[in-house]
Amino acid sequence: MEVKNKVYPSKDQMRGFFGTTNDNEPIYMVNLLKFKDKAEYKDGRKTNLTGREAYKIYAEFVKNHLQNIGGDLILHTDVTRMAVGEVEELWDVVAIAKWPSRQIMGENMMPNDPKYFEAYQHREAGLAGQLNIETKEIND
Numbered sequence: 001m002e003v004k005n006k007v008y009p010s011k012d013q014m015r016g017f018f019g020t021t022n023d024n025e026p027i028y029m030v031n032l033l034k035f036k037d038k039a040e041y042k043d044g045r046k047t048n049l050t051g052r053e054a055y056k057i058y059a060e061f062v063k064n065h066l067q068n069i070g071g072d073l074i075l076h077t078d079v080t081r082m083a084v085g086e087v088e089e090l091w092d093v094v095a096i097a098k099w100p101s102r103q104i105m106g107e108n109m110m111p112n113d114p115k116y117f118e119a120y121q122h123r124e125a126g127l128a129g130q131l132n133i134e135t136k137e138i139n140d
Contacts, residue, residue, distance in 0.1 A: 003087055003131070024101050028074065030133040032091040039125040047125070052092065054126030061119035064099070070100040091130075102134075 036051030047054070063073045074096040082090060099105040 004129075019080075024103065025097050025136055027102050027105065028104075028129075028134055028135045028137075029097045029099065031093075031095040031097065032079075032131040032133075033093040033095065034089070034128045034130060035092050035126055035129045039122075041120070041121060041125045042109070046056070051126035051128060054122045056122075057120045058123035058126070059095070061116070066097060066099070069104060071104075072098045074098050 008071040015128055039047050039051050039054035041047060041054075059073075059076070063076075066072055071131070076093065076095045078093055079091050
């Protein structure tokens with residue numbers, strides 16, 4: 001299995017996200033996050049922030065936003081070691097966000113809102129890459 005951290009989804013991944021039915025069920029996004037050592041802003045601004053510190057600004061905005069729309073940040077924790085399996089490099093953080101539905105996530109995760117756009121710049125500056133895995137509850 002090859003693992004590739006990315007900052008942005010591919011076009012196929014975006015089509016799959018918006019082309020899926022059952023948009024009214026809650027989804028849980030598992031985020032495996034890898035940070036840059038030093039934040040790098042696209043607009044060239046100078047900063048002393050680490051990648052983790054820059055991303056934290058974005059994460060706080062999203063946490064509050066999730067709670068306002070009926071979602072929640074379920075887990076946000078540092079990765080300490082690989083207990084089973086092997087990867088070349090561990091991620092720094094695992095976060096699980098609960099969204100009320102895929103539709104609501106799609107409507108709320110686009111950087112149209114100026115406040116979201118400002119927070120999103122910190123995400124881009126701090127994040128070296130991630131895996132973002134969509135999951136749903138099992139109803140046995």
